[in-house]
Amino acid sequence: MAEKPRKPSQVVYAPWEDPQAKPLIEFRGVTKKFGEFVAIDDLTLDIYEREFFALLGPSGCGKTTMMRMLAGFERPTEGDILLGGQSIVGVPPNERPVNMMFQSYALFPHLSVWDNIAFGLKRDKLPKDRITERVEEMLRLTRLEKFGHRKPHQISGGQRQRVALARSLAKAPKLLLLDEPLGALDRKLREETQFELMDIQEKTGTTFVIVTHDQEEAMTVASRIAVMDNGKVIQVDTPARVYEAPNSVYVADFIGDVNLLEGTFRRTGPERGEITYSENEPPIAAELFEDIPDGQTVSYAIRPEKIRVSAEKPEDRANSAWGTIIDIGYLGNVSTYHVQMAGGQMVKAAMTNSTRLDRRDFTWEDEVWLSWRETAGLVLTK
Amino acid sequence: MRRISWFNATSLTLGFAFLYIPMLVLVIYSFNANKLVTVWAGFSTRWYGELFRNEAFLDAAWVTLRVALVSSTLATVLGTAAAYVLVRGGKFYGRTLFSGMLYAPLVMPDVILGLSLLLLFISIGLDRGMMTIVLAHTTFSMAFVAVVVTSRLVAFDRSLEEAARDLGCTRWDAFRSVTLPIISPAVISGWLLGFTLSLDDLVIASFTSGPSATTLPIKIFSAVRLGVSPEINALSAILIGIVTVGVITTSLISKRAIMKRIAEENRADT
Amino acid sequence: MRRAALIALPFMWLLALFLVPFLIVAKISLSDIALAIPPYTPTLDLSRGWEGITDWVTGLDFENYIFLTTDSLYWKAYLSSLQIAVLSTLMTLAVGYPIAYAMSRAADEWRPTLLMLVILPFWTSFLIRVYSWKAILAQEGFLNQLLLSIGIISEPLTILNTNIAVYIGIVYTYLPFMVLPLYAALEKLDDSLLEAAEDLGCSRMKAFWLITVPLSKQGIIAGSFLVFIPVMGEFVIPTLLGGSDTLMIGKVLWEEFFSNRDWPVASSVAIILLAILIIPIVLFIKNEEKQWESEV
Numbered sequence: 001m002a003e004k005p006r007k008p009s010q011v012v013y014a015p016w017e018d019p020q021a022k023p024l025i026e027f028r029g030v031t032k033k034f035g036e037f038v039a040i041d042d043l044t045l046d047i048y049e050r051e052f053f054a055l056l057g058p059s060g061c062g063k064t065t066m067m068r069m070l071a072g073f074e075r076p077t078e079g080d081i082l083l084g085g086q087s088i089v090g091v092p093p094n095e096r097p098v099n100m101m102f103q104s105y106a107l108f109p110h111l112s113v114w115d116n117i118a119f120g121l122k123r124d125k126l127p128k129d130r131i132t133e134r135v136e137e138m139l140r141l142t143r144l145e146k147f148g149h150r151k152p153h154q155i156s157g158g159q160r161q162r163v164a165l166a167r168s169l170a171k172a173p174k175l176l177l178l179d180e181p182l183g184a185l186d187r188k189l190r191e192e193t194q195f196e197l198m199d200i201q202e203k204t205g206t207t208f209v210i211v212t213h214d215q216e217e218a219m220t221v222a223s224r225i226a227v228m229d230n231g232k233v234i235q236v237d238t239p240a241r242v243y244e245a246p247n248s249v250y251v252a253d254f255i256g257d258v259n260l261l262e263g264t265f266r267r268t269g270p271e272r273g274e275i276t277y278s279e280n281e282p283p284i285a286a287e288l289f290e291d292i293p294d295g296q297t298v299s300y301a302i303r304p305e306k307i308r309v310s311a312e313k314p315e316d317r318a319n320s321a322w323g324t325i326i327d328i329g330y331l332g333n334v335s336t337y338h339v340q341m342a343g344g345q346m347v348k349a350a351m352t353n354s355t356r357l358d359r360r361d362f363t364w365e366d367e368v369w370l371s372w373r374e375t376a377g378l379v380l381t382k
Numbered sequence: 383m384r385r386i387s388w389f390n391a392t393s394l395t396l397g398f399a400f401l402y403i404p405m406l407v408l409v410i411y412s413f414n415a416n417k418l419v420t421v422w423a424g425f426s427t428r429w430y431g432e433l434f435r436n437e438a439f440l441d442a443a444w445v446t447l448r449v450a451l452v453s454s455t456l457a458t459v460l461g462t463a464a465a466y467v468l469v470r471g472g473k474f475y476g477r478t479l480f481s482g483m484l485y486a487p488l489v490m491p492d493v494i495l496g497l498s499l500l501l502l503f504i505s506i507g508l509d510r511g512m513m514t515i516v517l518a519h520t521t522f523s524m525a526f527v528a529v530v531v532t533s534r535l536v537a538f539d540r541s542l543e544e545a546a547r548d549l550g551c552t553r554w555d556a557f558r559s560v561t562l563p564i565i566s567p568a569v570i571s572g573w574l575l576g577f578t579l580s581l582d583d584l585v586i587a588s589f590t591s592g593p594s595a596t597t598l599p600i601k602i603f604s605a606v607r608l609g610v611s612p613e614i615n616a617l618s619a620i621l622i623g624i625v626t627v628g629v630i631t632t633s634l635i636s637k638r639a640i641m642k643r644i645a646e647e648n649r650a651d652t
Numbered sequence: 653m654r655r656a657a658l659i660a661l662p663f664m665w666l667l668a669l670f671l672v673p674f675l676i677v678a679k680i681s682l683s684d685i686a687l688a689i690p691p692y693t694p695t696l697d698l699s700r701g702w703e704g705i706t707d708w709v710t711g712l713d714f715e716n717y718i719f720l721t722t723d724s725l726y727w728k729a730y731l732s733s734l735q736i737a738v739l740s741t742l743m744t745l746a747v748g749y750p751i752a753y754a755m756s757r758a759a760d761e762w763r764p765t766l767l768m769l770v771i772l773p774f775w776t777s778f779l780i781r782v783y784s785w786k787a788i789l790a791q792e793g794f795l796n797q798l799l800l801s802i803g804i805i806s807e808p809l810t811i812l813n814t815n816i817a818v819y820i821g822i823v824y825t826y827l828p829f830m831v832l833p834l835y836a837a838l839e840k841l842d843d844s845l846l847e848a849a850e851d852l853g854c855s856r857m858k859a860f861w862l863i864t865v866p867l868s869k870q871g872i873i874a875g876s877f878l879v880f881i882p883v884m885g886e887f888v889i890p891t892l893l894g895g896s897d898t899l900m901i902g903k904v905l906w907e908e909f910f911s912n913r914d915w916p917v918a919s920s921v922a923i924i925l926l927a928i929l930i931i932p933i934v935l936f937i938k939n940e941e942k943q944w945e946s947e948v
Contacts, residue, residue, distance in 0.1 A: 094548070108545075119549050119559075124550060168549075400824070401827065401828075407787060463658050467655075471655065489929075490885075491881070493925075494885060494926055599777070606892065607891065610787050622780070629771065633768045
């Protein structure tokens with residue numbers, strides 16, 4: 001999966017790199033227990049204004065609990081949560097400048113689309129014409145002008161999703177929480193909606209925190225991703241860095257496809273090292289910036305698309321290995337080759353299908369060379 | 383569409399014949415001119431006329447109606463609160479005792495409930511009359527309201543309440559503006575159930591009523607204890623008629639609402 | 653604090669009008685009958701202070717319970733109630749299951765109507781539905797007239813004022829209580845489970861016993877308790893349809909209270925009935941709670 005091109009303004013906007021920047025939300029040593037079960041384990045995390053922040057992880061990793069603590073439905077067992085420098089622990093959900101878009105959308109079935117969107121505004125006792133104005137604005141923003149009088153069960157799934165978004169944005173919250181907002185949509189609609197969400201986020205300038213288990217979704221929409229596991233944040237970084245520079249085997253494995261080769265490390269130069277992973281193969285040469293003692297067991301992680309498949313041994317690559325094609329996964333735009341190496345390890349290599357099917361170069365049982373550059377892979381110790 | 387098997391068709395036919403023939407017979411005999419109920423002597427509305435001239439029956443009917451209105455309303459408020467507390471209230475001290483006390487009257491034999499309530503009223507020196515019947519009926523109707531409302535609340539998507547809270551409602555606001563409108567069909571049927579049970583009750587009313595307040599079931603019971611009576615047949619026919627019209631109307635209304643909804647959902651998906 | 657108020661209101665009501673009355677019944681069951689108002693002794697006299705309380709406590713005894721065991725009327729009534737309740741529960745189940753099953757298998761557009769047809773008698777007066785059988789089962793009643801005219805029988809059958817009439821009355825009036833929970837359980841049954849069972853080699857009959865019946869267990873339990881428990885204390889049906897030899901404990905209690913005015917004995921009859929029913933009642937409530945929890 002290649003990094004999608006970002007707009008220049010978004011590239012420049014990186015407050016997390018500025019030590020002077022004040023975060024909008026601060027989790028400070030937050031722990032949340034449900035009885036004996038530890039849902040969130042001593043977690044510290046900053047989220048900045050106007051960010052599109054994604055909490056990514058498998059179900060049960062604690063991401064929904066974090067979101068519910070931000071919304072005010074759960075109280076941390078220990079630690080503090082700050083919004084704009086003020087603790088919000090103990091502030092009830094109805095008194096927080098935070099709104100949430102629910103996974104089930106939670107549209108009120110007895111109210112029309114219009115009244116659903118107006119619901120929060122009416123609680124604020126705004127004057128009637130102000131409410132009307134704001135609801136119309138929200139309907140325009142989500143392209144629902146024609147559906148204001150309908151009830152939630154009279155519109156399609158995609159429209160319901162937009163009503164839920166409009167309703168949660170209507171009060172112009174400082175922070176919008178989105179709980180698996182696109183989970184109920186089919187693939188095509190989901191992709192369209194992702195871009196729509198980003199658009200709306202940019203237009204309104206609201207800080208978005210999205211919870212998702214779908215890594216592609218997180219990569220597409222988010223400015224930063226927190227990858228979570230078992231109540232802990234493993235890595236917080238931009239999508240590109242999470243993909244290209246994962247800090248652990250867990251993150252590398254969770255985001256995208258990866259080959260992991262376990263071996264013994266030996267230093268060969270100031271920013272150079274090699275990993276012996278098989279008796280039959282030469283060690284892998286790798287670039288690295290970390291201090292790793294010789295002889296330590298490490299994982300060498302390399303993405304399939306970084307490996308080239310060729311019939312002849314290439315001379316221009318630092319690493320190469322010989323193997324037999326066992327399986328080919330044809331995906332249209334790319335093919336994934338499952339290659340068994342001399343030592344028995346299976347390695348996946350992805351090649352773009354730039355030629356038509358009938359002229360494909362390799363087939364089952366072919367013996368091929370796999371090769372990759374020194375900088376293509378990553379040495380991981382965790 | 384599924385075709386119904388002969389076995390299932392027979393079960394339904396026999397089952398519904400069993401349920402309906404006795405009531406049908408009662409209605410037919412209510413138009414019998416003969417005082418000997420089971421010997422047919424021609425069509426007549428004579429017993430209906432006699433019934434409406436019987437002051438004692440009319441008084442009893444009026445008492446019953448008032449008791450039913452008050453007790454089912456009280457039971458609806460208390461039963462809905464109880465159901466809400468049990469489904470949403472989390473853990474609290476005495477929860478098991480509470481749910482036990484709430485649901486036990488569903489199955490508790492009437493004689494036990496009636497006797498215990500009567501002994502309570504006597505020991506605190508409360509004069510028996512309409513008030514004591516209302517108290518008694520509220521207590522057992524409450525259980526039925528709670529069951530009906532609970533089953534609706536359990537199926538209710540909790541995130542709707544959370545969404546309301548998130549959008550600025552206090553708990554009470556969220557209950558009033560979101561929960562209550564959505565569970566209102568269950569609350570209404572709970573009320574109707576309580577109302578009917580109160581209209582219907584003989585045993586508890588017999589224990590808890592005083593000489594000043596006689597309900598219709600008590601009157602009917604003393605009239606039919608020894609045999610069949612043509613006036614009671616007429617009264618039964620009227621009651622059956624009211625219930626039939628009521629149930630059919632409500633089910634037609636709800637059926638139309640369901641049909642409309644299905645049609646709208648189909649339209650929304652295309 | 654609104655939550656506390658919300659809990660307190662129904663809680664206090666139930667404590668005052670459900671639990672406290674039982675304690676009073678329990679206390680009176682330990683008292684003696686007296687020609688007074690109220691017709692039992694001792695009564696708690698708090699104006700006499702500590703002495704009043706001690707007199708009251710020492711005045712209580714288990715005499716009434718001992719009396720119940722010595723008079724065979726009572727234990728015969730309990731046993732006969734138990735027998736009638738068990739048998740009529742089984743009969744109601746046997747009659748109700750095919751109806752509920754057929755309803756759950758009926759086409760979708762028919763189901764609301766069928767459901768309404770089961771509920772309708774439930775809304776109709778219980779007393780009237782019991783009474784309707786009087787005209788049918790009497791010597792010169794509808795059933796005998798019909799059978800005589802067809803020529804199946806030559807002498808009218810005596811059904812009214814026997815236990816048979818009681819059974820018919822119970823099955824008839826309690827049928828909706830059985831059918832509704834059964835239907836609720838059977839309706840949830842996924843057709844593909846039966847198809848899977850047949851696919852794996854079950855005959856239809858076998859699939860019914862191995863899949864349908866076990867999966868409707870909660871409905872069977874709920875329906876059976878909804879019939880069994882109230883029937884144990886039934887008063888109206890044995891009084892209107894049964895004969896002088898129909899012995900049921902609800903009737904005994906009623907007569908003890910209203911005819912004999914023996915409140916202490918009536919109270920101890922009620923306490924024993926409650927003791928018999930407490931286990932089924934607890935099981936019933938547990939079953940209901942389990943059902944709700946599984947739906948959450």
